[in-house]
Structures are given as structure tokens and as C-alpha cells.
Amino acid sequence: MAKIKGTKNSPRKEVIIIKASQLFREKGFNATSMRDLAEHVGVEAASLYNHIKSKSELLQEICFKVANNFMTHMEEVVISDRTAIGKLEAILRFHINQMLHNYEEVYVGDREWKHLTEPYLSNMRSQRRIYRQHIASIIEDGISKGEIKKIDAPTAVLIMLHAIGGIESWHRSQQKISGELLEENMVMIMIEGIKATGIL
């Protein structure tokens, strides 16, 4: 039988997670209280527990959803037949687009994962390490093939990843350029910065 609810087709838990993402991003995980969250959902704090197990669970769901998202894309890129520069550009563009169109959750996943509890904390740490190592490997591959100038790969990785985090400032900016233009500017600056010039 078709279960058609009419007004309430979106489950309550989804709404809670979305609101939680916004608040965690805005004020941080620890500075966001359950009563705070409840008010934004339009409900009393106690009622939240009909849908979620704990405040921690909210952070876990947000962080691991984001992490899986990035990890899945990374695996596709790694097995693709792009050049090293092409792979980096693909990763860069994916990050930028995620930051542009999935802002709240991505931001929380990036900045608030430290407040996860074990064993999720260790799990996240290792996922992030693996992710960075993937990028470093691509860079080192590019260097050995002469596509990329001779730089320290881990340094290039941290520059790339953190530069993208700066899109946060763009979101808050008043006179912002379009997302497409932002993407092109970032890609140009970052990719040109590591490309081999033939001179060096």
C-alpha cells in the first residue's frame, strides 16, 4: 500500500540533522545546546530523543556522511586514467563544489570532528590520514613524471585542503563573485602554483 502522508513526507530526523548542521557550523558543537537545537526544530528538547539517540550521534552522522562522500569520490579519481594534474584538479573541483553546495555539513565535518568520541574519533583520524596520503601520492607521481614542480608533497596537500576551507569566508562575504568564478580562480591559482614550469 502506498504510504502517502501528504504534509509530512520528510522524516523528522532529517530536519533535525539539517538544523544541527547549521547550528554546529555557526556556533560550534559544544556551544550548541539541545534546547537550542530543539527551538530551531520547533519542538521541546526532550522530544528530540524520540528521533535520535544522543547529541553525539548527530555529530557522527554528519561527519561520517561527509567523509564517505569524499572518500567515494577519491576512489573514483584514483583509479581514473587522468594525469596527476588532472586528478588534482578533479579533487580540487569536487571539494570546491561540496563546499559551495553542501556548505553546512562539509564545514562541520571539517572543523568539528575533533569533538567526536571514541571509537569514532580514531576512525575519523585514520580516514583523514588516508585521504591526505592519497593526494600526496598523486602529487609525488606527478613530480616523478615531470608534470609537477619539485615540492614537498605533504606541504602541497595541506595548502590545497586548507585553501578550500577558506570558502567559508566567501560564504560570509557580502560582495561575492559567482560560485563558478570562484571555482575557476581557485583552480587557476592552486594548479598553476604547482605545475612544472620547465624553468625550474
Add this chain to the structure above:
Amino acid sequence: MAKIKGTKNSPRKEVIIIKASQLFREKGFNATSMRDLAEHVGVEAASLYNHIKSKSELLQEICFKVANNFMTHMEEVVISDRTAIGKLEAILRFHINQMLHNYEEVYVGDREWKHLTEPYLSNMRSQRRIYRQHIASIIEDGISKGEIKKIDAPTAVLIMLHAIGGIESWHRSQQKISGELLEENMVMIMIEGIKATGIL
């Protein structure tokens, strides 16, 4: 007779601020309790209040000390007779060195200032805006003089500033390259990324 002391001569307060910087960096401002801090100082929580007025005051002192530090340097650079690229490189190197040698406080000043209370919060917001505008002006000047490729200046600013924030990862890294090498790598990648190539 003469009260030479004021509230400044006490080194105890310095210790408290240093430990607070470490804890705020490690766990975040909200996740650091005064009892936590007291334990690291080697004292009971109540005793802290013989040296400081409030937890908030700690965050204020850290944030504004760092901000003044950067602002002072910025003003020196702005009035210098360097080229635009030269100015950017000077700013970049200053940031990197601060991040390397004054890590805890700089990190807190960068990531935890959101938890300041008014009027300090507004003050900090405007200081940061002014700082970014200074950099943007330098970039635009460089573009108009043909030193820098035609990019969106605010975008370049956010890339620069956030890329530096990535040194956080470097600090935690196990097999890290030397600070000098890190600096050279970062400068090379970032500066080359925005330099005019003559082709474009």
C-alpha cells in the same frame, strides 16, 4: 609606598595564558573548563581568579595580542617600498613564521575568536576585515601593474590566509620537514600561483 606592581608584574598570569592557549587550541574554548585549566597550571580553579577576571578575559587577551601583532606588521609592510609580490611574500613569510614559532596563540586567535563576547567580537570582526582588505589592495595593485595575473583579489586572499592555517597539520605530522623548508615550499607554491606569467 609606590605600588610598582599594578596587576602586570606577576608571571603567574603569563603561565595561565600560555596553558590556556594550549588547551583552547587542543580542545576548543568551550570544551576547556576552568578546572581543567587550573589542573594544568597546578592550582585549584578558584585560585585562578586571583590573577584573571574571567575565562572570557583569557580569550580576549590571546586574540587581541595576536591581532595586534599581525596588524603592526601589516602596517609596516604597507608603507614599505616593496613590489606587490614582495609585500605579499613578506606577509606570507610573517604568517608562516608566526604559525611556526607562536603556534598555540596564533591558532587560537584564528579559530576561537568567534567565542568572544561583545564588544570584543565586533571589534575583532572589523580588524579581520580591515586586514583582509589590506591584502586585497596589495593584490589589486599588483594586478594593475602587471606583476600579478588577473585573478579575483578576495579569492586570492582567502586562499593565502587559509593555506597558512594548514600549518596546523604540519605541527601534528610525524615525519615533518624542517620549518625553513616548509616556508620555502609554501612561498614557492603560493607566490608562483599568482605571479603573472606573461602568457596570460
Add this chain to the structure above:
DNA sequence: TAGATGTGCTAACGCCTGTTTGCTTTTATT
């Protein structure tokens, strides 16, 4: 219609928070 299920509420719990009070001990100055 009867029961089950989902969702909401009020009230409360135990714990932790930043901070104050009142008192004692250490340290520095005369």
C-alpha cells in the same frame, strides 16, 4: 473498534559550568 505506534509534552535527575565567599598560608618589605 481496539490496539499499537509515533510524537509530543512537563518535570525532573545528576552532573558540570564559571564564579564568589571567607579563610588560611606563603612571600616580600620594612
Add this chain to the structure above:
DNA sequence: AATAAAAGCAAACAGGCGTTAGCACATCTA
């Protein structure tokens, strides 16, 4: 040695925290 100031402590406060218990209602299922 006497005295004043600085620095420490235990105890407590009021308020906020995440969370639970118990109950009420509404909706869906049989």
C-alpha cells in the same frame, strides 16, 4: 620580627547541560 600583600584552598552558589521518566494525544493498522 612585624606587617601587608599576594596567592592558595575548600565549599558553595546559581544556572545550564544532556538525558530520562511518565504521561497524553494523534494517527495508522488489524
